[in-house]
Amino acid sequence: MRYYSHLDNTINAAFKEALLASLAPGGGLWMPETLPQFTQDELARLGGMDFADCAAELAAYFTDDNFTKTDLTSICRDAYNFDIPLKSFDGYILDPALEEPRSEFMLELFHGPTLAFKDFAARFMGRAASHIMNQTEERRRILVATSGDTGGAIGDSFLHQDGIDVFILFPDGGVSPVQQQQLTTIGHGLSNVHAIAVKGSFDDCQQLVKDAFSDKRLSQKHKLMSANSINVGRVIPQSFYYFWTSLKLKAAYFDKKIVYSIPSGNLGNLTGGLIARKMGAPIDRFVIGNNINNPFVDYLKTAKYTPRPSVPTLSNAMDIGRPNNFPRILSLFNNDYQAVENLCWGASFSDEDTERHLRKIHAETGYIMCPHTAVGHLAMNSFAEGIEEDFIKVTVATAHPAKFKESVERIIRESIPMPTALQDIMTRTPKLENIGPDLSELTALLDAHNS
Ligand SMILES: *Cc1c(COP(=O)(O)O)cnc(C)c1O
Numbered sequence: 001m002r003y004y005s006h007l008d009n010t011i012n013a014a015f016k017e018a019l020l021a022s023l024a025p026g027g028g029l030w031m032p033e034t035l036p037q038f039t040q041d042e043l044a045r046l047g048g049m050d051f052a053d054c055a056a057e058l059a060a061y062f063t064d065d066n067f068t069k070t071d072l073t074s075i076c077r078d079a080y081n082f083d084i085p086l087k088s089f090d091g092y093i094l095d096p097a098l099e100e101p102r103s104e105f106m107l108e109l110f111h112g113p114t115l116a117f118k119d120f121a122a123r124f125m126g127r128a129a130s131h132i133m134n135q136t137e138e139r140r141r142i143l144v145a146t147s148g149d150t151g152g153a154i155g156d157s158f159l160h161q162d163g164i165d166v167f168i169l170f171p172d173g174g175v176s177p178v179q180q181q182q183l184t185t186i187g188h189g190l191s192n193v194h195a196i197a198v199k200g201s202f203d204d205c206q207q208l209v210k211d212a213f214s215d216k217r218l219s220q221k222h223k224l225m226s227a228n229s230i231n232v233g234r235v236i237p238q239s240f241y242y243f244w245t246s247l248k249l250k251a252a253y254f255d256k257k258i259v260y261s262i263p264s265g266n267l268g269n270l271t272g273g274l275i276a277r278k279m280g281a282p283i284d285r286f287v288i289g290n291n292i293n294n295p296f297v298d299y300l301k302t303a304k305y306t307p308r309p310s311v312p313t314l315s316n317a318m319d320i321g322r323p324n325n326f327p328r329i330l331s332l333f334n335n336d337y338q339a340v341e342n343l344c345w346g347a348s349f350s351d352e353d354t355e356r357h358l359r360k361i362h363a364e365t366g367y368i369m370c371p372h373t374a375v376g377h378l379a380m381n382s383f384a385e386g387i388e389e390d391f392i393k394v395t396v397a398t399a400h401p402a403k404f405k406e407s408v409e410r411i412i413r414e415s416i417p418m419p420t421a422l423q424d425i426m427t428r429t430p431k432l433e434n435i436g437p438d439l440s441e442l443t444a445l446l447d448a449h450n451s
Pocket of ligand 1: 116117118148149150263264265266267268269270317318370372373398399
């Protein structure tokens with residue numbers, strides 16, 4: 001499959017170029033030119049496979065001849081060596097072989113090494129990029145802005161990979177203490193992964209990355225590659241879990257409609273869902289939960305898109321005023337607002353709403369959500385209020401609550417156990433560098449690491 005630029009569809013590239021160049025010439029976002037289509041029999045077969053094998057089959061359509069089917073199977077099996085449970089509040093985990101009547105699930109995407117859904121994209125992208133580097137002996141410096149979870153996932157996935165240095169830009173004071181500890185201790189601070197605290201917001205970090213890529217001389221000198229969701233290599237793997245889990249649900253509840261609710265910021269996760277649906281995933285609608293940084297929910301309500309500066313909230317990974325993937329969504333729907341609105345429904349919530357809800361669900365069911373997931377679940381509940389017919393509700397649980405230990409414990413007034421992976425990280429000594437939100441400071445830092 002080839003990729004085209006969303007700004008000019010006469011510009012196109014193979015997967016390798018799209019992945020390594022991050023942005024198309026002229027600054028466009030790469031989009032898949034065609035999407036695979038499957039018969040009902042093929043869909044049933046893919047849904048019946050292990051997740052990693054289903055992912056490898058899908059990846060074959062999105063990559064190029066640098067990857068054999070065997071390469072993709074080993075990349076996906078190595079990347080996806082953890083569970084993807086669809087869980088009910090009572091602890092039941094979906095098994096299509098058991099005919100358990102349930103209508104609501106949490107899709108827990110946080111069982112990877114950094115405990116957030118970003119692992120799905122980062123682990124595929126990291127392995128795909130290293131595979132190309134190994135074949136070509138190219139080198140890259142990865143520049144990634146993070147609102148908290150991306151940096152950890154990308155750092156973890158590129159740690160000790162030959163030919164790659166990673167620079168993680170995070171907003172100073174804008175990530176949770178656990179996230180900061182995770183970011184600043186990857187490889188114990190002695191590896192190819194560097195954590196950079198930027199005096200500013202996540203939008204400032206994201207802008208710095210965009211400015212660095214727009215600066216041709218800088219990006220060529222340092223062979224920069226983006227690992228943010230402007231890179232299509234981040235977005236594609238996020239379609240895999242929508243595709244596979246919706247087929248599992250379909251096998252269990254074949255006559256019911258299926259709706260996914262996604263707590264959203266940069267809209268990469270939603271873009272993955274929309275791509276999966278275009279490939280035949282049996283998903284009826286998408287619900288989008290925003291915090292008060294809600295340019296997409298506003299767009300759904302008013303047909304007007306107004307990017308704005310972000311403000312800090314409890315669900316910090318969604319503090320985004322100018323979502324990277326908004327143009328991709330428009331491009332998927334040929335700029336047809338009505339088509340987007342028919343498929344997507346959104347609502348936004350304050351921190352007070354989120355806290356109250358997180359506390360209530362914990363009190364009623366014992367289930368603990370991270371603040372982002374709570375926003376998604378609130379949105380699902382609001383959506384369901386207006387619907388009479390029975391449907392299967394799936395809320396995407398984007399991070400483990402322990403990543404937001406301080407906030408979550410304060411909200412539910414109980415201590416929550418730290419998963420062992422995090423306990424180990426909390427004892428390490430952090431290492432970081434500081435810069436202002438200024439391209440000249442970033443340039444100086446990159447130059448200093450060159451020598
Ligand atoms: C990144 C992130 C989100 C937002 O996902 P987008 O793809 O940017 O919309 C939501 N929740 C958590 C925990 C995240 O890390």
